[in-house]
Amino acid sequence: MISKATRVAMAALMLGASALAVQAEGWMPESPECIAPANPGGGWDFTCRQVGKVMQDMGLIDKTMQVVNLAGGGGGVAYAETVNKRNDSNDLIVAASSATATRLAQGAFPGNTVDQVRWVASVGADYGVIAVAKSSPVTTLPELLTQMKDDPTSVAVAGGSAVGGWDHLKVLIAANAYGIEDVRKVKYIAFDGGGEAVTQLLAGSVQAFTGDLSEAKGFVDSGDIRVIAVLAPERLEGEFAEFPTAMEQGVPAIGANWRGFYAPGGMSDDAYNAWVEKVATLYASDEWKAVMAANGIAPLDLKGAEFDKFVHESIEQIQSLSREIGIIQ
């Protein structure tokens, strides 16, 4: 009953919107659809909805992007659905991130591989941060890592992903880069999401936090937590410029949680190229820059073949790290 009402309302709006929309050249999706492989409220859902909204505002698509939440298996359900049932769809893109690559690398999508879909483009990256509470005596990344090296039990690090997930791997990348041999000793506590992990840092249950810049932003602004390292190649722009990178502190660690899209493997070349072009146009727009700035998303501009190569490379890196900590054989 409800969805019908919604649909009628949206249909009415679509009629209005399509009259106004600038008619773009070339291929247009008939009913653009974006699968968010998680429940509403997460990063993937955000990616779909924001991109859909900005694309429609810009006239890149002439109909409202239908966002379908297909949760399950940490994205595995959506991946399997795309590969098995939607392989020929030209209208579909699926939100993805480092978490997707991590699970593909660790074989957590049973029977699926990275080559079964077409990787479209990235829309930005969320660089990893390592933070401590404002009352902590630790002020630099090497200080924290030295403590970890001397007595691994003394530092508990909280993050929002499961063990072996991206938040966990980021700390290990840093620990590895600092010369901690047995990264398995690093004490990582998994919480349900970055917000809960930050709360536990404030509550004093743990000594450090690993997560994305966007998760930590609100608490940094209020002065409750101190970012001791951003895992970016160089300092970020704007208000984030004050955070030191791990690089400049002598720890060559980079950890970017990229956000982007993949499309069904059987998508036609015309449609694939059109989607790549649309995402690229979106990425270059001022509207998207504003969204990125507001949410602490840093630039990461990869599209088409370039993005495909990047995903493959990051999967290899994650595989070697996961082998080291014993997540996979």
Add this chain to the structure above:
Amino acid sequence: MDTIANLADGFAIALTWQNLGLALLGAFLGTIIGALPGLGPSNGVAILIPLAFSLGLGATPALILLTSVYYGAMYGGRISSILLNIPGDEPAMMTCLDGHPMAQKGMAGEALSLSGIASFVGSIVATFGLILLAPQLVKIALLFGPAEYFALFTLAFATLGGVSSTNQAKSAFAAALGIGLAMVGVDTQTGVPRFTFGEVHLYDGIDFLVAIVGLFALSEVFLFLEHRHGSSDAEGKKMTIGRIVPPLKMIKDTSGAMARSTGIGFLAGVLPGAGASLGSFLAYALEKKISDKDGTFGKGDPRGLAAPEAGNNAAAGGALVPMLALGVPGSGTTAVLLAVLLSLNITPGPLLFTQNPDVVWGLIAALFIANFMLLALNIPMVGMFTRILMVPPRVLMPIVAMVSFVGIYGISGSSFDLYVMIGFGVLGWVLRKLDVPLVPIILGTLLGNAMESNLRRAITISDGDWSVLFGSPVSLVLWAVALAGFVLPIVVGKVIKARMHGARQTAQAEEMDATD
């Protein structure tokens, strides 16, 4: 007195015709969404996000629409609990226990309107709490580390025994079954899948909405199918609906229950990771401990209805505290609202109150407006809703089955969940035949995972030192209450049982009188 000035500004923002219209629309849609089995507040809000976006609403109107849906769904969840014994969403589970027996006794009208009033009391007080105490309440959330959460969940399980059945062993079995079901999925502390049999749909565990709809709604349909050919109580039996406005005496009798439950529910809502289900459960358990002198709980006691309703609606308000002040959602629905805020370029967190006061106070004013609207909508709608009872089961049950399937498919879009739901339906049918209570199963599924995770977090942080579980005053208090809740019924059990026996006989006699 800044607060009052701020609130006045908030009302100035919220009281436009457009916003009032949106609040009315949201409250109405929310009530219906909440009443449909399977569709709860979080789906309701998620479904309406596209509407908010495509209407091109600004931040404040969009939030007003969506929070009205949220509150509306919390109100609406009780309707199918009371009328059909099928919870509309998970916090409404406890409402079944006394709400449905009331309806069976011919007091459906009173039950619906009383629960509407209890919902109103719970959420209006919680909204005041949100205004006055938000900054202080955040500190409570910060007192809770993994060890304290573990103690809190243990408390819930310790008080479970007396809640839903006179047979403690069956309750314990049901809870253990629920905790076992909660184990399914990828274990976050090691990243290893458990009991998933290589099935990717099970990696995230079993969605408790699927379990609820299967256990309650489908098993009801199965029971109906079974009895269809036999003594069809469907035909002929005349349902009495009762009054549409509850007698003043009933409101007076339940006011204590409402007050206590509002407090408990609100606190449970404030704690991220506890949420409305725990709020309504603890409210009911406590109320039963305090007021159930003559064993009428579970048989249609108005206090047993008012307590969980006030509790879960207060928790809904409480859950907004950590969401706004910490950016940490206390429930599934606030997670969705958080995402909406983020996509409107508003970052919740410690600075939200200073950076976006118009949004916060507009939202709070909207909550007040939505509450009054819901009360105004719900009392007259009681008459409409109770007509559901007039629908003969042979018409109603197919509708229940259809709504269940559509609702569950609508959430996840996967047919796998439908099979799981049917499985739960069969399980629920078997368990009902064996007289095993269903509520502890859901509670186990809901809380089992969080309980386990927090235990393991606490032990990992302390490097295997179990004494950390008793390391803070907060956890010691929680353990003491849990112990009391568990041991007292056993010690004084005999006395109460004897009294209950007597009470049951008088209650039955009274019932006979009433039906004459």
